[in-house]
Amino acid sequence: MVPIHYYLILSAVMFITGVVGVLTRRNAIIIFMCIELMLNSVNLTFVAFSAYLGNETGQMFVFFIMAVAAAEAAVGLAIVIALFRNRQTVNINDVNILRW
Amino acid sequence: MSSELIVFLILAAVGVLSGILMITRPNPVNSALFLILNFMALAGLYITLHAQFVAIIQILVYAGAIMVLVLFVIMLLNLEDEEPLREQMSKRHYGSLLVALLALVLIVQVIGWNSGGTLETMREQSPHALRIGTVEHIGSVLFTEHVYPFELTSILLLAAIVGAIVMAKKRFP
């Protein structure tokens, strides 16, 4: 038998992997993919709890998270394209217009 | 060691390794491919959790649709490789790494700390798990209990489509 802890710890490891990617990479597209990785690790948690509790709500969440992720992918990639068109780069160190 | 544990450990190893490789590859195309591998591993894990519908959607939507879109954009922009990660690491990056690992340790601590409580009752999967993961069950719940969020999702997707087109357009008329 596999206790739920295994799934949770695996999910945490993948989540932190995504966090490290977001914090260290400069390529906007890779950061974007890291966010997808984080979303997926959360999905794993949801599905695991759904199975161990015998409750389908977790899988409903996963379904809606995927829908949001799809929407986010479309908009996010559009932003990347717009960014690249204006600045000829996707390196976020070159895009610090938030700075005071 | 049961067969279930072995399957889990293999899938988990694939998932973690592909994730680490994804964030360390300088070439975005490689990263994307490793991410797809990660998604595959996740789909396998969903199967072990008897969530057949989610597993199939994972392949279809994530690996099939979203990652193809990402690859398409990467190729469209014709990006060069980044310099190797080792060379671009700064003090700030090491700090971030440290904080993130600390967070991981703490999360694991939280899980372990709580294992004496509610989690302790979840040593094995619920007997319902086999039933609720089927396409039939998901479909009936989705179109009865969760029909309003489901319909709202269509509006969200429509808005995303319009937003994406507006932003990616060359020039506003």
Added chain:
Amino acid sequence: MHQYVGLIVLFPLIGLLINGLLGWKIKNEKVIGSIGSGAVGLSFALAVAIFIDMLGAAPEQRSHVVELFTWIAAGSFKVSAAYQVDQLSVLMTLVVTGVGFLIHVYSIGYMHGDRSFARFFTYLNLFIFAMLNLVLADNYVLMFLGWEGVGLCSYLLIGFWYQKKFEGVTITWTGDAGNKAFWVNRIGDFAFMLGMFLIFKEFGTLTFNEVMGQADTMAVGNSTVFWITLLLFIGATGKSAQIPLFIWLPDAMAGPTPVSALIHAATMVTAGVYMVARNSALYALAPDTMMVVAIVGAVTAIMAASIGIAQNDIKKVLAYSTVSQLGYMFLALGVGAFTAGIFHVMTHAFFKACLFLGSGSVIHAMHEEQDIRHMGGLKKVMPYTYWTFLISSFAIAGFPPLSGFFSKDEILWKSFADGSPILWFIGAAAALMTAFYMFRMVTLTFEGKPRWADDKHPHESPPSMTIPLIALAALAVVGGFVGVPAVLGGGNAIHQWLHPVFAQAEKTMALPEHHAHTTEYILMAISVAIGVTGWWVGRRMFLKDPNADERIAAKTGFLYRLLARKYFVDEAYDAAVVRPVVKTSDSFLFRFFDVRIIDGIVNGAGALAGWTSRTLRVIQTGVVQNYAALIVVGLVIVLGLIIL
């Protein structure tokens, strides 16, 4: 009829809105004057109608409360815009609107050609509006609204000619006089407010009827009531120019003369008297306060009268005369003769308004000359003014059967019978001085040889000014007949009219039955003799030698200087109060407290914010990854807290 009382107050409000908002556009003096006077005239007509209506009702059915709307409601505290129509308030309303109407008409002539004609009538209407609220209010808060309103109008009208110079102690222009009036009044108003708070604390209500109803069961000598009445009386000393707050009234003469007549003689300054009379039931419970009121009144009467002897400005003489007569009214209230006090308010309004308007007519004719030493012989030039002025002077001096005789004699008689012979003696001495300075003024102004410069061409005033004079003089003659005392075979109508209002107070005080009629006859004869003596001496002395003042001054030396300089009260207040306050404000409050502490805190807050921002700005790198890293730090902190 009484339910239409709101209209009495509404008419002046409409008048002031029209003149105030559209006066600059109308420009035509006749129209503005008609609107202003007409509004007050309508109020007067309605007041007369209500009065006649009340005459027809039985005495116990003459008191009504007309509630218009709820003004303030907070928990158990409720104040309504409600008017109390009873014998006292109707009498006051008649005086305010009647005399007010005549003075409005007079002002049309007096203010002719003034560039702020509309502003003047706006203020006058505002004054009438506030004064009516004061006398008609059924609760202390609405009364206080009127009380403050008339104070504001007083300020506005004293400084009406705000570009004019005005000489006085520590005063250089009319605005200073207005400020002085306002500030001195504020002291009294503050005491009034404290009294009001104390009433609410003690009685839980601020409506006259409810307070009086509860007062009915209280014991005489209650210490809370003592403080309430004393605080209210301090408020009255401010508004009614009594010691120690009388100093503003003489300087209030900086305003146009109709204002002096209306506000600073006939109506506003009697508000304090009215207020004390309205609270008669409370005052009856506090004999100590009554004693204070009587003493303050008597001392004010004789002090102001003695100052009046040595003044040369025609309006200053009248101003001190007003202070002195107000002292009489408080003397009457203090000995429990509330009716006599109100009676004197009424007759005083008639003859003092007439005197002030007459002096205005003289000043007008003499081209703004106010010094009676430079007048003389005006009798032939302006007969109407002379005769009305003379009649009113006889009235104030207490010649029978003019109005002043009855009211003043009643006050003196009551102060003897219910007070003490000492109070009577002070009052009688003040009466003697009053007669003397009045006829000194009449003689110097109207009789003898002209002493004015050749370039002046005095002339009689236009009918719009003389007709009100005649009307007021006529009232000064007949006004006293409503209060003919029993010993002279009169029915004393005003006593019977006001009796229900003061019944409660009279019951509480339980004054003894009056002495034998012989005493009253003797005192009456003495007061007539006093009036005649004052007249004869004043007339003879100054007819023979217009510069008699100088001889007296040479003989009495310091005593005369003391009177001429008004006992140095202004100087004393200046040294004791004004200068220390100014000095403290400047050196401590301004240079230390404001500059160092207040500004220091304000600037310090700004500097602190700037410093914090400059310090924290460093972490705002604009690099999104740093922000994300901080989110993770937050996550670590939250997780750490969970584990701990």
